[in-house]
Every structure is written in structure tokens, then in C-alpha cells.
Amino acid sequence: MTIIDGKKISNEIKEELKIKIENAKSKGLGVPGLAAILVGENPASQVYVNSKKKACEKIGMNSVVEVLSEKTTETELINLVKKYNETEEFNGILVQLPLPSHISEQKVIEAISPEKDVDGFHPVNVGKLVIGLETFYPCTPYGIIELLRRYRIETAGKHVVVVGRSNIVGKPIANMLLQKKENANSIVTIVHSAAKDISQFTKQADILIAAIGKPKFITAEMVKEGVAVIDVGINRINSPESKRGYKIVGDVDFDSVSQKAAYITPVPGGVGRMTIAMLLQNTYNAFIKQKEI
Ligand code: NAP
Numbered sequence: 001m002t003i004i005d006g007k008k009i010s011n012e013i014k015e016e017l018k019i020k021i022e023n024a025k026s027k028g029l030g031v032p033g034l035a036a037i038l039v040g041e042n043p044a045s046q047v048y049v050n051s052k053k054k055a056c057e058k059i060g061m062n063s064v065v066e067v068l069s070e071k072t073t074e075t076e077l078i079n080l081v082k083k084y085n086e087t088e089e090f091n092g093i094l095v096q097l098p099l100p101s102h103i104s105e106q107k108v109i110e111a112i113s114p115e116k117d118v119d120g121f122h123p124v125n126v127g128k129l130v131i132g133l134e135t136f137y138p139c140t141p142y143g144i145i146e147l148l149r150r151y152r153i154e155t156a157g158k159h160v161v162v163v164g165r166s167n168i169v170g171k172p173i174a175n176m177l178l179q180k181k182e183n184a185n186s187i188v189t190i191v192h193s194a195a196k197d198i199s200q201f202t203k204q205a206d207i208l209i210a211a212i213g214k215p216k217f218i219t220a221e222m223v224k225e226g227v228a229v230i231d232v233g234i235n236r237i238n239s240p241e242s243k244r245g246y247k248i249v250g251d252v253d254f255d256s257v258s259q260k261a262a263y264i265t266p267v268p269g270g271v272g273r274m275t276i277a278m279l280l281q282n283t284y285n286a287f288i289k290q291k292e293i
Helices: 006-026 043-058 074-085 105-111 123-130 139-150 170-178 271-291
Strands: 033-039 062-068 092-095 159-163 187-191 207-210 228-231 235-238 246-249
Touching: 006 043, 006 139, 006 271, 033 043, 033 074, 033 271, 043 062, 043 271, 062 074, 074 092, 074 105, 092 271, 123 170, 139 170, 139 228, 139 271, 159 170, 170 187
Parallel strands: 033 062, 033 092, 159 187, 159 207, 207 228
Antiparallel strands: 235 246
């Protein structure tokens, strides 16, 4: 059994990007830039945005974080997005979700120029993904593709079962693996909460992707011998013995499932480590495209 090391792979990607950015800089092409916008004081969002900024700085990418008050109106936010659409030095724009309830997330996402939509959430980019055109892949599914690719896990002709159909993980990863392309070309099944017995599907998986949001939901009885398991879940559970009083676990019961799996991602240290790396990759890709290099 191989444990898929998201920390190692994400560091490799960041190192590769750092070198590419140094090269671009030395050729006088400038460096990629990411503008992140945060509305309100959600502590988790603050942590995410700050770690994205730090990650940019580490690889020589330019970044700015705009922190707006909870009371910001939808129009004010959209106007700021539009300002960054027109600012050449920022190639990617990220609006940290969730937004306060008086602001329509969909309207804000649609205000981002599709060329700068490094989260890959704009309907134009979602549509391009579905029909197999070049686009920005949403960062978490993109990270999954990179893990599979870099661990040389065959996807072509394999049965991938995705548990979960969210717009940020389940649907995009299913669509990406469905494409008749390298590192894809899979037979894809998506299951969700309407399924009466999900194990009849999960047991068939050569590759099982769990994006459910329920701690240790997938157990050994639900998978077949030799499966490759990608656990997207990030769940906080009580853990009186740990310093913080809680610990983070995935959607997969790692201890039992790892006895049967050929490959498995740990939580933490698996898919979660990849998301920021792929955001940086998307921002670099946007820079290359916009500079027409
Ligand atoms: P979500 O929007 O809540 O979607 C969860 C999906 O799981 C839904 O499609 C839901 O079905 C399905 N589901 C729930 N209970 C089920 C059951 N009993 N049987 C079958 N399907 C069931 O969650 P998400 O945003 O995709 O996130 C999923 C997990 O990944 C969370 O733990 C989240 O924290 C984590 N996550 C991690 C990263 C990262 O690593 N960077 C990024 C994003 C998310 P219905 O559609 O029928 O409700």
C-alpha cells in the first residue's frame, strides 16, 4: 500500500513554479500576480487567504489581499472585482467564499473576468471544462488529477466512483476524469445522498473519490481490494487527548480502508495540501496566457 504524499507533491509543484517565475522575471516579463478579496471576519477564511498570500510570496509571485468589512454591499464588491479585471499586474482574482448572506456569490463569481478566474468557478470556465476545452480547473479537483498523474495511477478505462456532487469538488472532478484525454478517460459514476445503498457503487471502484463532508464515512467493507482512494474530506472531530481538543479526519476511515487499498491519501497531508499549489499553478497559467508567452 502506498500513501499518497500531498505535502511532497505540492512542494514539488511550488518549487517548479518558483523556477519558472524566476525565469520569467530574468527575461523581463515580470511576475504573476494574484488578487485575493476577503469580505468579513470569518476566521477560517482569514487563515485561508493569509496562507494563499504567504504561498505566493514564497515562490516569488506578487499578491494583494483586500479585506472588506462585513457590511460591504454587493455593488461595492463587484466594482472592486471589476477594478482587478482591468489591473494588468494581477493575472488571477480570487474572492474567498463564503460571502455574507446579503451578497450573491453567483453574481460576484460572474463579475470576475473568465481569463482571471483562477478558482475555475465562472460559468464560462465550468462550461469549457464540461466540453473539454482548455480552461482553469477548480483547484481541489486539479490537485486530485495531479496526485493521480504524479503517482502514475492509471485512469484510462478505470472505473472512478465519486461520492459527492458539489460544484467545487464532485462535479468538476467527475467531468475532468470523463474527458477523452491523457490522465482522464475514465468510466465515471457519481453517487450522492439520494443513493439508497452507496456501497453497491463504491465496491466497484478502481479509484474512489470521497467528497462528502462526513467523518470516516467510507469503511473497509465499502471498497474492494486494491482500490486507489482519494479522500477530499476535511472534518473536525472531538479529540480530548489532543492539545487543541479536536483533530482533523477525512471522509474515509483511514485505518481500516488502508488495509485494502493499493493507494490512499491521508488527512491531513493529502488532497488538502494540493489546493493552494494548484491555485498558484492556475495563476501562473493565467500569467502565461495573458502575456501570450
Ligand atoms: P458539499 O457541498 O457539502 O457536498 C457534499 C456531497 O456529499 C453532496 O453532494 C451530498 O449529496 C453528498 N453526501 C452527503 N451525505 C451523503 C451520503 N450519506 N451518501 C452519499 N452522498 C452523500 O461538500 P464539498 O464542498 O464537496 O466538500 C466535501 C468535503 O471535502 C468536506 O469535508 C470539505 O471540507 C472538503 N473539502 C476539502 C477541500 C480541500 O482539500 N482543499 C476543498 C473543498 C472541500 P447531496 O448533493 O445529495 O446533498
